Structures are given as structure tokens and as C-alpha cells.
Amino acid sequence: MPPLSPLLDRFKPSAISGMMGTVALMQAEGKKLYDFSTGEPDVDTPEHVKQAATEAIRQGQTKYSPTDGTIAVRQAVQRKFERENDLRFDLGQIIVATGAKPLIADIIRAMASQGDEIVLAAPCWPSHVGMIELAGAKPVFVKADQADGFILQPEKLAASISKNTRAILLCSPSNPTGAVYSSQDLLAIAEVLHRYPDLWIITDDLYEHIIYDHHQFHSILNVAPDLASRTIVVNGVSKAYAMTGWRIGYAAGPQILMDAVRKVMSQATGCPCSISQVAAIAALDGPIECVHELVKTYQARRDRSVRALNQTPGIDCLLPQGAFYLYPSCAGVIGQHIPGGATINSSLDFANYLLNEWSVAVVSGSAFEHDPHFRISTATGDADLDEGIARIKKAVLQLD
Ligand SMILES: Cc1ncc(COP(=O)(O)O)c(C=O)c1O
Structure with a gap:
């Protein structure tokens, strides 16, 4: 058989995509x-966005655009x-x-290569890790503990920076x-980065935009504008x-x-879909209320799911301030036995038990470089979420 690229040995496949594949098969x-x-x-995508896309198709906006997007879509981003x-x-x-x-993969390829290190907080999104490794660079994890609200602590960040560090990645x-x-967290991080x-x-x-209670989104550039000469801000629709x-x-x-x-994209990625660019303009320039409505729904789901999880012995869930994930600790179930005798030795064992015995699909903390935890996405229907959380509780109560 012809050989495959040795690059493939540098990184693991995405555990989230793996779980999604298993779920699809089941x-x-x-x-x-x-x-x-x-x-x-x-x-579903808001109606006015779909209409803009349909109109773009009708008008024949179906061709290549400049690699980095049309002037119109970049102006919409500029306004945003x-x-x-x-x-x-x-x-x-x-x-x-x-x-x-x-885009983040191309950004990393544009700034880092073999021997370089990129520092990021753990728990982290697994693809950040894979992208760094694919570029030949090394991810350096700074543990962000639940006791610190999973926030990267400045002194730990400073201790992780070496002569090989090329970038830090914040999420x-x-x-x-x-x-x-x-803004205080970001200011403390900016103070380290100034050094x-x-x-x-x-x-x-x-x-x-997915943020709860009194919390607010801040960019590090809002608190330290002087970092603009070396900060790249990534977002999406x-x-x-x-x-x-x-x-x-x-x-x-x-x-x-x-x-x-742009140079990397010009050879590797090419332009984004012309129709989606028109849709993105409608989204970015359009009403923000549809986003706020969605956030209210996520917040209600978060509140009742966290409450139910924290009433489950062995599970300890911090109230997330944003995004639509819960990241509970399952430390209290490690070492327990599932009916039939097998021991739960890791969050992966726990996730497999939930999937195989209770039909609940979560992603184990090993995927996010911080264990023993598991991730629940609450961006799912209310009835399924409530039933799934109830099943997690029943599953835990069966352990001994
Ligand atoms: C932190 C983070 N960044 C980026 C992405 C990817 O976003 P996009 O759909 O724009 O590729 C995701 C998707 O899950 C994510 O969680």
C-alpha cells in the first residue's frame, strides 16, 4: 500500500467528530x-438570512469571490x-x-511551524490542539481549574511561556x-503579554453573543488596545x-x-461560498433580537440542567457564564462500578456507560485535556435535554 503522510502521526482525530459519527451510526x-x-x-437559521441567500442564488451570485471574501461582506464585518x-x-x-x-488553522499555519509552541488554557476546544499539531507546532496547556472558574490564571500563563512560544490562544x-x-481577567493577562x-x-x-446573567463579552483589545499590532480576533456566524x-x-x-x-488561503483554502457571504451580510447587518431570544432559551436550559446535575451524587457542575455547554466534574463517580461489575476508571468509561446503557451521548473530558469531566451541549431540544439529564441521574444512582 502506498504510504500516508507522517503528518498524520502528529495529531489525534477530533473526539467530538468521532462521537458525532458514533451517534449518527446508532x-x-x-x-x-x-x-x-x-x-x-x-x-433554524433566521428567515431573513435564508431569503438573502435565495435572492443571491436567483441573481447569479454563484461564482468565486476574492479569496478573503467580497468587499461587501468584509464591510459588514468591519461595521460589526x-x-x-x-x-x-x-x-x-x-x-x-x-x-x-x-481560518484558525490557516492563521496558525501562517505564524507557527516545527519547534514553535502555542499556549492555551485547558480545558480547551480539541480542534485548537489538532490545528497547532498539524502546523508542526506544540500545544502547551495551562491548567485552568474549576476552582478558578476555568479562567487562565496570569501567573500560570507566565510560567508556561518559553523561548519557543510563538502565540497564545484565548477562547x-x-x-x-x-x-x-x-475585563479584569483580560487586563491581568495583558499585563503578562506586555512582558x-x-x-x-x-x-x-x-x-x-451567547452570554448569561450580568456577564459581558470583552475583547482583550478593549482593555489593552496597544496589543493590536499582534492580536488577531476571530469570530463567525x-x-x-x-x-x-x-x-x-x-x-x-x-x-x-x-x-x-491570505497567502496561505490563496493556495490552501480558497474563497468562502459566495451565497453564504451574502447570507452573512444579512445576519451581521440584521436584527440581533433573534440571537437574544435564543440566548434566553439556552439560559433556561442551563439553569435547570445545572440544578439537576448538582442534585446528582458524584457530579459537580459549575454554572457556565456563556456558550451552550456544561462541563461537570464526574470525579465522584470514578472508582464506582456499573451494574454487572465493570469499574468506571475515567470520564471516557463514564461517557461510554451513558451511551451504551442509557442512550445519552456526551463527550468525555479527555477530549478537552482536563479530566475527569464531561461536556454536555444544551443546544438541543428541551424535552430531550430534560430526559437526558434525568437519565444521567438515574445512571449515576445505579452505580455502587
Ligand atoms: C471555540 C470554537 N471556535 C471555532 C469553532 C468553529 O466555528 P465554525 O463553524 O465557524 O468553523 C467552534 C465550533 O464548534 C468552536 O467551538
């Missing part, structure tokens, strides 16, 4: 599952940053791409913990506007870095 076999594995809004984040970028500093995921609200960095002027800063703000399948993400940052990313 569902195809006719099994009813309570699926909390996917980070995808359970509602100014209106919602008080950040000003020239059009040349803005890139629109086929989703934030490939707020966080996938998988829902932790939201306050290291040769580091890039990547912020993944995909869950910006997937989560806020229920547009995961449309594949539009965007980023803004210093011209020299954006040109480097």
Missing part, C-alpha cells in the same frame, strides 16, 4: 439517543467590529473564510466550560445566528499577519 440503526455531543444550535466591539479595522485587515475552524466564552473572561512583545495573540470569540452549515468565519488583525494568512 441513529441510523434506529436507536433513540439523547445526543448532547454536538455544539450546534437546535433552531465597530458597532459591537468598538474596534476599528481597515478592510485590508479583515478576512472572511469558510468557517472559523479552517471566551470558552468551549467547553462556558467561562467568560471579565513578551514577540508573542502573537489569537482570540477565538465564536460564542461572543455559526453559533450566534444558527448558521453552522453555511460555513462563514472571519478575522481581523495586523496587516502583516492578515497578508500572511
Whole structure:
């Protein structure tokens, strides 16, 4: 057999995609599952966005665009940053791409290679890790404990920076913990970063609009504008506007870095879908109320699910401040036995027990580099969520 690339040995496949594949197979076999594995809004894309896309098709806007998106979509992103984040970028500093995921991968490829290190908080989104490894660089994890609200602590960040560090990657609200960095948290991180002027800063703000209670989204550039010459801000329409399948993400940052990313994209990724670009303009320029309605639904789900989980012996769930995930600790069930005798030795064993015996699909904490925890996505129907959480409780009560 012809050989495959040795690059493949550098990284693991996405555990979330793996779980989604298992769920799809089980569902195809006719099994009813309570699926909390996917980070995808359970509602449809807003009507005005779909109408804009339909009109774009009718008008024949079906051709290649510039690699980094049309001027119109980049202007919509420019307006968004100014209106919602008080950040000003020239059009040349803005890139629109086929989703934030490939865009972050291209950003990392543009700034890091073999021997470089990128620092990120753990728990983290598994694809951040895979992208770093795929670029040949090494992820350096800074443990962000539940006791610290899963927030990266500045002294731990400082201790993790070496002569090989090329960038730090921040994600707020966080996938998988829902932790939201306050302006004080960001200021403390900025103070560390001021000591290291040769580091890039990547912020993944995909869950910006999914925020609860009195919490507010802040960009590190709001508290430390002088970091603008080395910060790249990434966002997208997937989560806020229920547009995961449309594949539009965007980023803004210093011209020299954006040109480097454009160079990578010009050979590797190409332009985003022309129709989705028109849809993204409608989403970004359109009413924000549809997003707020969705957030209210997520908040109600969060409140009652966290309450139920915390009434389950062995499970301890911090109230997330944003995103639509719960990241409970299952430390209290480790070492217990499932009916029939097998021991639960890890969060993966627990996740497998929930899936195989109780038809509940969650993602084990091993995927997020912080254990023993598991991730539940609440972006799923109310009835299924309530039944699934009740099943988790029953499953735990059967352990001895
Ligand atoms: C933190 C984070 N960033 C980026 C993405 C990818 O977003 P997109 O759909 O724009 O590729 C996800 C998707 O789950 C995510 O959780």
C-alpha cells in the first residue's frame, strides 16, 4: 500500500467528530439517543438570512469571490467590529473564510511551524490542539481549574511561556466550560503579554453573543488596545445566528499577519461560498433580537440542567457564564462500578456507560485535556435535554 503522510502521526482525530459519527451510526440503526455531543444550535437559521441567500442564488451570485471574501461582506464585518466591539479595522485587515475552524488553522499555519509552541488554557476546544499539531507546532496547556472558574490564571500563563512560544490562544466564552473572561481577567493577562512583545495573540470569540446573567463579552483589545499590532480576533456566524452549515468565519488583525494568512488561503483554502457571504451580510447587518431570544432559551436550559446535575451524587457542575455547554466534574463517580461489575476508571468509561446503557451521548473530558469531566451541549431540544439529564441521574444512582 502506498504510504500516508507522517503528518498524520502528529495529531489525534477530533473526539467530538468521532462521537458525532458514533451517534449518527446508532441513529441510523434506529436507536433513540439523547445526543448532547454536538455544539450546534437546535433552531433554524433566521428567515431573513435564508431569503438573502435565495435572492443571491436567483441573481447569479454563484461564482468565486476574492479569496478573503467580497468587499461587501468584509464591510459588514468591519461595521460589526465597530458597532459591537468598538474596534476599528481597515478592510485590508479583515478576512472572511469558510468557517472559523479552517481560518484558525490557516492563521496558525501562517505564524507557527516545527519547534514553535502555542499556549492555551485547558480545558480547551480539541480542534485548537489538532490545528497547532498539524502546523508542526506544540500545544502547551495551562491548567485552568474549576476552582478558578476555568479562567487562565496570569501567573500560570507566565510560567508556561518559553523561548519557543510563538502565540497564545484565548477562547471566551470558552468551549467547553462556558467561562467568560471579565475585563479584569483580560487586563491581568495583558499585563503578562506586555512582558513578551514577540508573542502573537489569537482570540477565538465564536460564542461572543451567547452570554448569561450580568456577564459581558470583552475583547482583550478593549482593555489593552496597544496589543493590536499582534492580536488577531476571530469570530463567525455559526453559533450566534444558527448558521453552522453555511460555513462563514472571519478575522481581523495586523496587516502583516492578515497578508500572511491570505497567502496561505490563496493556495490552501480558497474563497468562502459566495451565497453564504451574502447570507452573512444579512445576519451581521440584521436584527440581533433573534440571537437574544435564543440566548434566553439556552439560559433556561442551563439553569435547570445545572440544578439537576448538582442534585446528582458524584457530579459537580459549575454554572457556565456563556456558550451552550456544561462541563461537570464526574470525579465522584470514578472508582464506582456499573451494574454487572465493570469499574468506571475515567470520564471516557463514564461517557461510554451513558451511551451504551442509557442512550445519552456526551463527550468525555479527555477530549478537552482536563479530566475527569464531561461536556454536555444544551443546544438541543428541551424535552430531550430534560430526559437526558434525568437519565444521567438515574445512571449515576445505579452505580455502587
Ligand atoms: C471555540 C470554537 N471556535 C471555532 C469553532 C468553529 O466555528 P465554525 O463553524 O465557524 O468553523 C467552534 C465550533 O464548534 C468552536 O467551538
